[in-house]
Amino acid sequence: MERRTCEELTPRYYGLCAIAGMFSAATTHLAITPLDVLKVNMQVHPIKYYSISSCFTTLMKEQGPSALWRGWTGKFFGYGAQGGCRFGLYEYFKGIYSNVLVDQDRNLVYLLSSASAEVFANVALCPFEAIKVKVQAQPCFAKGLFDGFPKLYASEGIQGFYRGLVPLLGRNIPFSMVMFSTFEHSVDLLYRNVVKRKKEDCSKVQQLGVTCLAGYAAGSVGSFISNPADNVVASLYNKKADSLVLAIRKIGLANLFTRSLPIRMLVVGPSITLQWFFYDTIKILGGLPTSGEVASDLRGDEAG
Template identity: 25%
Template sequence: MVRKDRIYSDSAGVPSHPPPAFVCFLIIGQCLPASLSLSRSFFFGEWRACQAAALPPPLVSLGRRRRLLKGRSFEMADVAKDLAAGTVGGAAQLIVGHPFDTIKVKLQSQPAPLAGQPPKYSGAMDAVRQTMAAEGPRGLYKGMGAPLATVAALNAVLFTVRGQMEALLRSEPGAPLTVNQQVVCGAGAGVAVSFLASPTELIKCRLQAQSALADSTASSGAAKYGGPIDVAKHVVREAGFRGLYKGFVPTLARETPGNAAMFGVYEALKQYFAGGQDTSGLGRGPLIVAGGLAGASFWLFVYPTDVVKSVIQVDSFKNPKYSGSLDAFRRILAAEGMKGLYRGFGPAMARSVPANAACFLAYEVARSSLG
């Protein structure tokens, strides 16, 4: 686990020294330098080849420069393909899985019932019925604007960092990686994507949870949000830009092991279905199964962390119920036992299988179609 506690130690779960917004762009800039070079002229490519050879331009042979440029062009093409395919996969995942995610967050964030009273939602189906009755089908897609607006950036980071780490770990171009190496690649991608996922998740969760929290917060003047931008404005007004990173630590603790497990399981299943042969020839059926089970493995490893993340991110800034992630964990465990740490687990698992099957299938199809 990456140790961020010394930096992100605010008692309310808000980072004391949060990553500024431009960190997100720095990550993308670090991960996608090659894609930005696609528009450079041949002259600059030639000059980079000379620099890579550590020789003055007149002494570099034309053949050597061409080989260097060819390797560079392959690298740039791989980054661009990961970017495009990751975006397609993320869009497919979001469209298929968002209604399940809405129900999950409603169940996670509903206030604990008073003694002798039933909870607002008795279960996942009851949450669906109440949401449909009160808000119609649109209610199941509430909060989708924030992840939809950032799906390109999130998946660009996730799949491109993973792809670049794969390239670093390969003994030679095109060589297959072991499952353990894929786990490392997934963990690294999870760390990178956390910086973008944290503010996106906060906005999404606050939109999804506001109806579940309405009864308990009506008398406290809780904000009623009109959309993702309105959430961001309220948060910045109340807590500054660092407020957008409330819950960053549990987000990091979710994304790092979760993506390590997901990509490791995905590649292990692909290798199993391929029977030790090249996995690039797998049909859509095995890819759907591998993607769905890989998505399920994500939540099996990190679901309690996701519950803590959700309650921290929907908590009040002015009068927080929890002093931090550990406090939220202890209080949920004390009040509800282990069951409380798995609120909404059913919808999460129901979402993860079809959503990630769609994501990985769309990614693989788009990636292969790009050559």
């Protein structure tokens, strides 16, 4: 039997999951900062940056290579905080809801757990996201977190840090619900219909392979669902509109779904895949099983 650093569903287990989520989210979001800079500028300045290639060439010409790394501190610390809450609290709430909703469909447990965790994750992320978006779309605003925080507080007060909280929740709660649910169902589907072996009978490499495939599916589906709110967040933080309703009207219903969608899927799909890979790698190093439940392992099937 493998030696474990902690047992499942214990405070140490949830702590390990939070640390793993923090590390995986921070590193992957840091790595894709250039793609995120392109995405934000295409959202905020759609006329000037009408395609990925035009945005890249224009930024390089006008601002130089350093422009592609604007806001990296906000991404590293902000999404690290979000990842710790998102993954750690998801496992925590899943344990709670699994005991409370014993006879309910497991999908309900996944949805409730991810939504509950994401509320806390976004409260932690919001101030960092406010600085990040401004730094990326307004080069003269600030260089990063350390000069951006006092500048935003001086100009807008505490409200400035949470101006986009509602659309941020509107973006990330549906994303998280779809992402975790898709991941769980994809893992179940892959083991039962593709691998056709029990998880515990597969090697660690095979388990991580399943994790990556399920993670990519989860990220791709989630990015499409959350794209409208992502456009609204960028618009509000850069004062392209003064309210949620005005932002939606100005962007247009069709553009809410299509604007920056290709690059968002390019950013989110690989990012979520790497997050799940790093997350499960850390769990394996701790002697824990990889994420995702298989139908044959569920309580209801065992009872049957």
